Amino acid sequence: MALLKTIKEVGNYFNEIYDGVASLVRGMKVTGGYFIKRGQIVTQKYPENRATLKMFDNFKGELQLIHDENNQHSCNVCNTCARKCPNGSIEVIYKKVEGADGRSKKILDKYIYHLETCSFCGLCVPACDEHALRFDQEFEHAVFDKSKLTKVLNKPGSTCKVVKE
Amino acid sequence: MEETLMDIDLKDKEEYIVNMGPQHPSTHGVLRFETCLQGEKVKYIIPHCGYIHRGIEKMCEKLTYPQLLHLTDRMDYLSAHINNEAVSLCVENAMGIEVSDRVKYIRTIFAELTRIASHQLWWSAFGMDLGALTTFFYGLRDREKILDIFEETTGTRLIQSFITPGGLMADVHPNFQRRIKEFITYFRKKLPEYDQLLTGNIIFRERTKGIGVMSKELAIDYGVTGPSGRGSGFHCDIRKIAPYSAYPFVKFNEIIFPEGDTYARYLVRMKEMWESLNVLEQLVDNIPQGQIMLELKAIKAPKGEYYQRVETARGELGVYIVSDGGPSPARMKFRTPNFSNLFIINKIASGHKIADLVAISGSLDLVIPDIDR
Amino acid sequence: MYDFTPMIDSITGYLNGVFTPFWAGLISMVMLGVVLLTVYAVLGLYLVFAERKICARMQNRLGPNRVGPFGLFQTIADLIKLLLKELIFIKNADNFLFNIAPFIVIIASIMAIGSIPFAKGLQAIDLNIGVLYILAISSMGVIGILIAGWASNSKYSVIGAMRSGAQVISYELSVGLALLCIIVYAGSMQFSEIIASQEDGWWIFKGHIPAFIAFVIYLIAGTAETNRGPFDLAEAESELTAGFHTEYSGIKFAFFFLAEYMNMFVIAAIATTLFLGGWLPFHLFQWAGFNHVMDYIPPVFWFFAKTAFVIYLMMWFKWTFPRLRIDQLLALEWKYLLPINLINLILISFLTLMQWHF
């Protein structure tokens, strides 16, 4: 009986070694397989593929004040986006001008967007009743100077499409 | 208390203290383990947190409910959708509204995708903790597919702020269902590879079996939930205990392993990935039509106190809102899973080797911003 | 056909004719040193490059691809960067030991290269106790590692160094015993004779299963001795950040790094020489035509091809397996490798006595 037990133990010892080696070989098959197989590389060469690199349509890049071909935006200075923003990333600066009917009205002076504090929560875009805002496809946000992250979104010389009475 | 070593004054003792962290490859963030060693053996560990404390609870008191959602993303950034869902559910319960079935289905799909993505990242990092460097790339490679699904619909990859009180920020992309089905078939093929590479590996099994044993009583006493708790046989899956969203409509198993060691915690997560794929398969073809966003005049919780429990990828997330009836909460408390899961480490890792400490802290799957908030 | 002995002889002959024996010896030594150092640096750099490319492919990545075609000059750029980096001096560290440690490590691996036969006659020194010499020299590196860990005045470094000490001392045993198997077969410790004994077949083929077992054990133990692969406990970046070389910077770090790769090369080269026939071409039974074609391929190529194969195996291990724990590492050596090795050695002695090998 004792002999049988010893044989069994020795058998277990070698069985253990066999199991261990087999499991190691299984793992090596996975990595070795990827080494041999072609077309498995998932990384991209980034700056080279800039031309073909396309973000998804919904991608949240930078906030953008939509301008049409006549350099017109549709912001009517209601300030909803600035109020919705949790981080205070949006400042809408308006100026008062004399309208055609003699009444003074607000028009957009500067639409300031602080990219450095924006958390891309996306509350501002649906908040705008005039659909004046959207996120563009820009993803290369890095700059060398922090002050460059504060952006003025209305293009110089742009005018407003809808004028708030 | 007799077992607490925290109150021992260490200054007048000749202890061999090694600081693991705040910058250390194995803590996955800014957490510090003050580790007392005796040779290779760990005598005790004092976790120090707070390096990434941002005062989210205080900030929430100043923000309206839709606004504070983007802060919850930044707690457990790997379960961002589920955190959003927790707050949204709590506010909806408070307001007494119910979202459409479509929203519920989509929320659950997102939650399960988040769970898989989180477990994939955990698997990658866990392999790396144990020295198998290749796992990191395989896990991230497959996680990329999920992030692409997220990005296509929500526009961001990690922190989406997509689920809001009353519904969703937007409808899903037309490709949504097709992509998820593709992912399910793709990932079902890749998961056995994970097993071949790590689960079956003799070195891995030797490194994890019988290491860091946490009994069920200990898990309950310390409030260890999620896969870590279920690895100890603690039935703590909120999806089963208090089903929310679309979980009542789907069939799935709560994965329980009674052993309580590192290997059990590992297996729970591996099995949960399979289970989440099943849940996704049941949901993805049956998304009903319905309203995406309820038309609400104002999102204000009536005066009172509300508590909502959900199951994130790491355990039980509790959202406790004390409202005075205004647009922002008077007090917001997040009972985060990692906070409770962290402090068990002194109990289960003392007496093991340094390498085991790394394995155990990896198997608890800690996300540090979730601890500190 | 490709015998380098006449070439070497003519060079020494020329030197002896022009200079006095003292100067001739000195000049040949300097020439040898320059050649060896160049080979060492180039090999080391391209091993690093090869490892990065191989692991990248295993991990579905591209690997280095920026500097030069396919990133071929990446490691050279890295070396220049490391040369230009600041050498950080550590307060309260033992500065003398701290500075000398990387040199010990790198000198040990350079010395080991000296006795490796790259081709017939292409060998710096053909000692009659070549195997013993290699064993002795390659275990000197651990002293450097121990000194580095101790002198750094860092807790991680000390733990790493102690682990490395325990590991190398244990695995030295298995390396020695595995090599002893082949020494018993070949009946010599001289590399040239061991290779000559494999003219009619490599030891891994004609040594039956015991030789194969010895080869596998040698590979495992050799990987452990170089602190690589699943046995990189001395560095264990998830536990000890970088182990014994945590505090090193600049070129001193580069020395450790280079020495690790060159040790891997040395281990692979010895495996090649003892088990895989060294620079001998691959011959198949009685296929004279095939064998003749194989003979045309220069022996240097054969040597490097076989070494590259062994190195590839070691890299494959490293990028597949998780790291062992220190007690498991020692258990593997003392409970598995050593007993198997001893039985194996007895078997081989028996086979040799009975003249049963081919």
Place this chain on the structure above:
Amino acid sequence: MQTEQLTSLITALVPDQKPGISKQYPEFIIPADKVNSLARELKNNNETLMDYLFCLTAVDRKDGFHVVYHMTSSVFRHTLVLRVVLADKVNPSVPTVSDVWRAAEWYEREVFDLFGIRFENHPNLKRMFLDDDWVGYPLRKDYKDSFTLER
């Protein structure tokens, strides 16, 4: 266990309990000095077995600090909320429950850190997230920070 049974049980243990604010879970407001004994009883009673404390937090209200204990039973799955009102806003203190549930040890440390509520007999009452020399308790309503959130 049903809400009525819980109510009767707690009334028997703590006669001066008051019904709580929340409608979601059965909730009781109990005096501070009874917390520890009641918690121990709720955990060890075979009919309640409240072994899992899943949330312990504090709220700064007008009538004082509320310390809120959310607990549940991993066996019976019934949930209960206990609430302690600490009227003393300057020097609030409440007995610890960390000897009943170990999880409470860190919840209480967090509450101490952010609210300044002292937990008597706590084994290791120290700051958790903030520095040891931090002045003030941030989650109190009267906390003045050197900078305020930009809104």
